[in-house]
Amino acid sequence: xxxxxxxxxxxxxxxxxxxxxxxxxxxxxxxxxxxxxxxxxxxxxxxxxxxxxxxxxxxxxxxxxxxxxxxxxxxxxxxxxxxxxxxxxxxxxxxxxxxxxxxxxxxxxxxxxxxxxxxxxxxxxxxxxxxxxxxxxxxxxxxxxxxxxxxxxxxxxxxxxxxxxxxxxxxxxxxxxxxxxxxxxxxxxxxxxxxxxxxxxxxxxxxxxxxxxxxxxxxxxxxxxxxxxxxxxxxxxxxxxxxxxxxxxxxxxxxxxxxxxxxxxxxxxxxxxxxxxxxxxxxxxxxxxxxxxxxxxxxxxxxxxxxxxxxxxxxxxxxxxxxxxxxxxxxxxxxxxxxxxxxxxxxxxxxxxxxxxxxxxxxxxxxxxxxxxxxxxxxxxxxxxxxxxxxxxxxxxxxxxxxxxxxxxxxxxxxxxxxxxxxxxxxxxxxxxxxxxxxxxxxxxxxxxxxxxxxxxxxxxxxxxxxxxxxxxxxxxxxxxxxxxxxxxxxxxxxxxxxxxxxxxxxxxxxxxxxxxxxxxxxxxxxxxxxxxxxxxxxxxxxxxxxxxxxxxxxxxxxxxxxxxxxxxxxxxxxxxxxxxxxxxxxxxxxxxxxxxxxxxxxxxxxxxxxxxxxxxxxxxxxxxxxxxxxxxxxxxxxxxxxxxxxxxxxxxxxxxxxxxxxxxxxxxxxxxxxxxxxxxxxxxxxxxxxxxx
DNA sequence: CTGTTGAAATTTTTT
DNA sequence: ATTTCAACAG
Numbered sequence: 001x002x003x004x005x006x007x008x009x010x011x012x013x014x015x016x017x018x019x020x021x022x023x024x025x026x027x028x029x030x031x032x033x034x035x036x037x038x039x040x041x042x043x044x045x046x047x048x049x050x051x052x053x054x055x056x057x058x059x060x061x062x063x064x065x066x067x068x069x070x071x072x073x074x075x076x077x078x079x080x081x082x083x084x085x086x087x088x089x090x091x092x093x094x095x096x097x098x099x100x101x102x103x104x105x106x107x108x109x110x111x112x113x114x115x116x117x118x119x120x121x122x123x124x125x126x127x128x129x130x131x132x133x134x135x136x137x138x139x140x141x142x143x144x145x146x147x148x149x150x151x152x153x154x155x156x157x158x159x160x161x162x163x164x165x166x167x168x169x170x171x172x173x174x175x176x177x178x179x180x181x182x183x184x185x186x187x188x189x190x191x192x193x194x195x196x197x198x199x200x201x202x203x204x205x206x207x208x209x210x211x212x213x214x215x216x217x218x219x220x221x222x223x224x225x226x227x228x229x230x231x232x233x234x235x236x237x238x239x240x241x242x243x244x245x246x247x248x249x250x251x252x253x254x255x256x257x258x259x260x261x262x263x264x265x266x267x268x269x270x271x272x273x274x275x276x277x278x279x280x281x282x283x284x285x286x287x288x289x290x291x292x293x294x295x296x297x298x299x300x301x302x303x304x305x306x307x308x309x310x311x312x313x314x315x316x317x318x319x320x321x322x323x324x325x326x327x328x329x330x331x332x333x334x335x336x337x338x339x340x341x342x343x344x345x346x347x348x349x350x351x352x353x354x355x356x357x358x359x360x361x362x363x364x365x366x367x368x369x370x371x372x373x374x375x376x377x378x379x380x381x382x383x384x385x386x387x388x389x390x391x392x393x394x395x396x397x398x399x400x401x402x403x404x405x406x407x408x409x410x411x412x413x414x415x416x417x418x419x420x421x422x423x424x425x426x427x428x429x430x431x432x433x434x435x436x437x438x439x440x441x442x443x444x445x446x447x448x449x450x451x452x453x454x455x456x457x458x459x460x461x462x463x464x465x466x467x468x469x470x471x472x473x474x475x476x477x478x479x480x481x482x483x484x485x486x487x488x489x490x491x492x493x494x495x496x497x498x499x500x501x502x503x504x505x506x507x508x509x510x511x512x513x514x515x516x517x518x519x520x521x522x523x524x525x526x527x528x529x530x531x532x533x534x535x536x537x538x539x540x541x542x543x544x545x546x547x548x549x550x551x552x553x554x555x556x557x558x559x560x561x562x563x564x565x566x567x568x569x570x571x572x573x574x575x576x577x578x579x580x581x582x583x584x585x586x587x588x589x590x591x592x593x594x595x596x597x598x599x600x601x602x603x604x605x606x607x608x609x610x611x612x613x614x615x616x617x618x619x620x621x622x623x624x625x626x627x628x629x630x631x632x633x634x635x636x637x638x639x640x641x642x643x644x645x646x647x648x649x650x651x652x653x654x655x656x657x658x659x660x661x662x663x664x665x666x667x668x669x670x671x672x673x674x675x676x677x678x679x680x681x682x683x684x685x686x687x688x689x690x691x692x693x694x
Numbered sequence: 695c696t697g698t699t700g701a702a703a704t705t706t707t708t709t
Numbered sequence: 710a711t712t713t714c715a716a717c718a719g
Contacts, residue, residue: 065709066709105709106709107709108709131709132708132709149714154703157703157704157713212708212709213709215709216709275707276707276708276709278706278707278708279707279708279709377706377707378705378706378707379706379707380705380706400707400708403708437696437697438695438696438697439695439696440695440696440697441695441696442695442696443695443696467695467696469696469697541709542709543709544709566706566707566708567707568706568707568708569707569708590706590707591706592705592706592707593706593707606707
């Protein structure tokens, strides 16, 4: 078989649009791909096609939203090339080198490039990376130093300051504009914020640390350098970008600098699934792509391979509420299937109970747990369900929300490693030092200053006289960091030593040390999987394991678990059965996001993303009654209203159910209205009784 | 200067 | 319910 017919054979599984996209030539290409339209398959085949056509895999850059997505794509590219090899023995396919494709998130790729070209932008190659909490900590230190804490009126808190800063950088907007547009209540603090940000930037430089935004900024400015920029540009022949609708202006500029004419540039996205504007992502990137690259080709994928037609009809109705969008009419050949279900639940308990029963029913029907998922707007929406699943011994993995790596004890332990890696990292250093009794912010700062003066040599601490309280631990601490800095043992050994040192501190500081200690044992396990400390520290902050269980090691094939996920973390994934819970106004859309029409529009798209994850069964639930307003310490309760994103014409496409009574058994004496919106149940009475002792 | 205690404010999504 | 802040004792 000749080369051309072999590649034809490989591409024959694609539909005509997908195929055109995969075989597109050099010019800039935008693929507008609706939910479930085989976007990944298209991208995978395009990469395979490029390699088959002789492009060096090491010169392909694949930018994805998560590391997992990149790994998955590279795995599939490899499989397509394998197939090609079988079909065409004589073909010159460089399959064994597929692993050389540069794949990862913008931030991960930035890290790789910046390590290599550190000198060109004046960075120490051993720079460490701050995650959001580290950045906020540093910002807070600066804020205190500038005396912005004791202002008459309260100064915006560190999280808000960080968000403002971040938006300026990522949206490439002036502070004044950002304040007016997104933080009007902070307008009066403009001058103070300027001082704060100036000082923050300087402090990061002193500490040789980069925050998430810096990774992009430095990459951007590296590309602007006449010599180094040219070197980086020349590294890549083809650049492919997934989830383009969730890139921000800074990222778009990076792409533009990598390929000013758009030669070799492919971007894929769906404007209807843009859900990251809080990270300054802008739909404008995808909408204006043809303007920025005048010779761009735009291809649209509309045939959905994921969901059944009844589900698609419902989701199409939902997205029709969007004000501005590229009209796409998704259709599927899978016309059979149940209509989606809308369940009105009495309260949160009923909702959890109903969902669990559905899940078990589907499992009995042959759908394993791992092909089912429960999705929700905010991480805490699943707490009750988690309790119920635990009670019933149903295994689950939760994605999104607080990550393993963000828990205090893990951050503590990592602080030692980070300090050893980069002795100028004051955030990590202070964190480790302040674990010792008798050492607080002031002494920690002094010690870090001594360390900086000595050029990062821990010997500078040898003569230091610790306060009495730290007397016993200090020599051990000193020996530990010196050994870590000298990297006397392998990485797992370093974690082990640190763990031994930290154990008594852990026991002293936390009520429940045992599970925490177990987490740290796990951390030691994963440490052995990394090449070196620097890599581990960077990769773990850039792409933290999405669920605690992910750390346990390679998944055992036959263990089955349900997926719980925030909608954001469910991006790009799909399941046979999907349950969207808490679909009530206030949760979807979130009360925090109803300030502007743009925000509400984004919440709509978020709901749309949730619904379109379902392949065969879709179930939307909302409780009528909440027993607590979030955060309220009274026992005030509230009534839930169905989300505004399910108007009548969408509702017609749903089956309706309630948890009050099995179907057909409604009490005839109840008026229609009461039956539809029950006010009271035995459960709620019991619950109110319980409040006297719980 | 640290560490503790009690009062007050604040709650989304994530690289 | 949890996190953050201010005040005070050692």
